[in-house]
Amino acid sequence: MREANFLKALRGKACHPHPAWFMRQAGRYLPEYRAVREKAGSFLDLCFSSELAAEVTLQPIRRYDLDAAILFADILLMPMVLGQDLAFEKGEGPRLSPALGDSTFDPAAARNMDIVAPVYETVKRVRSELAEDKALIGFAGAPWTVATYMIAGRGVKDTAALRRFAYEQPERFAALIAALEDVTIDYLCGQVEAGADALQLFESWASGLPADFVRQWCLAPAARIASAVKKRHPEVPVIAFPKGAGSLYLDFAKEPVFDGLSLGTEVDPHWAKENLSAKTLQGGLDPLLVAAGGEEMRSAARRLKDTFAGTPYIFNLGHGFVPDTPPENVAELVSIIRE
Numbered sequence: 001m002r003e004a005n006f007l008k009a010l011r012g013k014a015c016h017p018h019p020a021w022f023m024r025q026a027g028r029y030l031p032e033y034r035a036v037r038e039k040a041g042s043f044l045d046l047c048f049s050s051e052l053a054a055e056v057t058l059q060p061i062r063r064y065d066l067d068a069a070i071l072f073a074d075i076l077l078m079p080m081v082l083g084q085d086l087a088f089e090k091g092e093g094p095r096l097s098p099a100l101g102d103s104t105f106d107p108a109a110a111r112n113m114d115i116v117a118p119v120y121e122t123v124k125r126v127r128s129e130l131a132e133d134k135a136l137i138g139f140a141g142a143p144w145t146v147a148t149y150m151i152a153g154r155g156v157k158d159t160a161a162l163r164r165f166a167y168e169q170p171e172r173f174a175a176l177i178a179a180l181e182d183v184t185i186d187y188l189c190g191q192v193e194a195g196a197d198a199l200q201l202f203e204s205w206a207s208g209l210p211a212d213f214v215r216q217w218c219l220a221p222a223a224r225i226a227s228a229v230k231k232r233h234p235e236v237p238v239i240a241f242p243k244g245a246g247s248l249y250l251d252f253a254k255e256p257v258f259d260g261l262s263l264g265t266e267v268d269p270h271w272a273k274e275n276l277s278a279k280t281l282q283g284g285l286d287p288l289l290v291a292a293g294g295e296e297m298r299s300a301a302r303r304l305k306d307t308f309a310g311t312p313y314i315f316n317l318g319h320g321f322v323p324d325t326p327p328e329n330v331a332e333l334v335s336i337i338r339e
């Protein structure tokens with residue numbers, strides 16, 4: 001069995017060239033994704049159709065020969081498991097109802113894990129079609145990030161109202177985070193049992209928070225989830241992505257249960273290399289450089305490669321591709337990574 005370079009890097013081995021995958025590698029910038037998405041109907045229909053979700057998971061691997069596929073699903077499936085209705089309205093982003101912030105909705109009352117059974121089927125299908133030297137990444141949202149959507153009932157521009165909810169209703173907030181931890185542990189174990197080779201926890205909203213809040217409500221829940229999953233599956237590597245955590249990345253780097261740390265666009269790669277090298281590092285390239293393309297993209301990608309040369313770095317972005325990214329820019333980026 002040939003182990004994927006992506007997994008070797010997560011176990012601490014420097015690879016040349018750096019293994020690469022991209023956040024939102026399956027998505028609207030790809031014409032073949034848009035075609036399948038149209039056939040599926042809604043975005044959620046696509047997430048719950050194992051056959052079509054497996055197809056879009058594999059599309060970027062076929063087109064760019066990347067080192068890892070990421071399961072096609074969404075972090076907002078966990079609120080559905082906890083009993084909220086989810087809808088994506090065109091151009092408006094996600095809507096979750098009832099929103100916790102303005103209802104008495106109890107997230108511990110009506111749990112239904114059966115909703116995500118099709119996702120495990122997607123994992124099985126993808127793993128059976130993927131070459132053995134390619135890895136399949138499973139994922140979930142970290143509890144705080146998922147909670148932000150559950151409390152507001154939609155995406156927000158900042159977390160002011162959500163922190164206020166946490167401070168004004170601490171018991172409800174703690175119960176929400178605990179309920180999310182519970183279902184996320186089950187969900188990630190289900191993905192591993194179906195064939196996921198590694199896991200990533202997306203904490204997209206670690207920015208703008210007090211340090212103690214990050215330690216208590218971002219780091220600790222993510223670490224408890226990773227430990228519980230590793231208790232059942234000791235071999236599975238886990239990457240944390242505390243986007244916008246700033247100097248608190250240092251705390252994540254000290255947490256033994258994480259194997260990798262994904263860097264947001266704002267993290268200085270040199271600082272990361274000096275200070276976070278206890279972990280395999282991943283990411284950091286501004287996705288807008290790939291939307292723009294040209295010399296700015298080429299030179300930034302080469303600098304990132306050079307900074308992490310000789311370390312177990314995994315090439316990726318600091319956040320997901322934007323929908324109007326030209327696919328040919330992605331092809332050029334991949335050829336630079338492989339130079």
Ligand SMILES: Cc1c2[nH]c(c1CCC(=O)O)Cc1[nH]c(c(CCC(=O)O)c1C)Cc1[nH]c(c(CCC(=O)O)c1C)Cc1[nH]c(c(C)c1CCC(=O)O)C2
Pocket residue numbers: 022023024025026027028037043070071072073074075076093094139155202204320
């Ligand atoms: C916050 C968050 C979400 N979802 C996710 C996050 C964490 C990462 C981040 O910060 O971006 C994670 C996610 N969402 C999706 C994936 C699949 C794998 C991949 O990255 O290719 C992953 C890993 C598909 C998706 N999830 C979504 C799309 C676009 C859906 C479409 O086809 O219209 C995709 C491909 C929808 C989504 N999903 C979410 C929002 C706010 C939206 C709407 C915004 C938008 O339209 O871009 C929640």
